[in-house]
Amino acid sequence: MKPSILGHERILKLLPSLSSQSLLFTGPEGVGRRAVARWYAYGLNCAHGFPGCGQCPSCRLEEPTDYLEIAPEAETKTGRKARNLQIRLEQIAPREDGGENLLDWLSTYPRFRAKVAVIDGAHLLNEPAANALLKVLEEPPAYARLILVAPSREMVLPTLASRSLELAFGPLPEETLHGLTRDPEVLAYAEGSVGRVRWALDNPALFNQLAGRAQGVLQSLGKGPAQTLEALGPLLETEGGLSYLARKLGQSLPPEDPRRAEALLSLHQAQEALSAYVSEDLVLNWLGLRLWAAAQGRETLSGH
Known part of the structure; x- marks a missing residue:
């Protein structure tokens, strides 16, 4: 089922009308950038368009159809916390040792209408991975949508940012979060982040x-x-x-x-x-x- 989105009404209204195949979602952690990306994927593939109807074959799926998230690995191969977070080349382009990667995933047609790939931590792409991604941004398949997620435009390589349309997400107003909690301690911790509210409540x-x-x-x-x-x-x-x-x-x-x-x-x-x-x-x-x-x-x- 499509995710429930708190706030960001302006962005939700704007997204269905955009023709850009590459988007840059900027803003603080936990404000809902990934949830909006999934909402966008449901809408693109819904038989009735935006917002996802919740009833068609695509909308009834637990996860959006043809949706891929690529992010830095939080742990090393030995199980330790990774100190140098980065998105590596093998996550973007195929390598001899195999493994899922963006280019291979994009090479096949979507099950319904569109494929949506999220680069979660676009500011953490290492140089080879960024160069490989740049080639995708320059000539993406017609059915592809690429969403780069980062704290700010300035933290993303200019060559990538310049080829992406930025949508800036701000912290949610406290009254928007009142639907989840009115606990002043939780709201103080959240600082407008719905993700932090849900973590504290869970x-x-x-x-x-x-x-x-x-x-x-x-x-x-x-x-x-x-x-x-x-x-x-x-x-x-x-x-x-x-x-x-x-x-x-x-x-x-x-x-x-x-x-x-x-x-x-x-x-x-x-x-x-x-x-x-x-x-x-x-x-x-x-x-x-x-x-x-x-x-x-x-x-x-x-x-x-």
């Missing part, structure tokens, strides 16, 4: 653990840099943990307190560094020192 024990870890960081700021560093480590393991800490920290100090501005700036810079794939250990050590020093009203070693 995993209450883990969310309570996250809240406890954030509170532990706040308590550690009065103890010492080593304690702050120790408390920060587990928080970084959760998607959105630093954003949630920033919200809690902002609530704990009055707006006019200079320590508040310094701490929030440090958290923002740490999030940017992690988004740029700076070493987590390096960011953790830097942030622990900055937050502790800000809480004491001291200048950090790196200044401002």
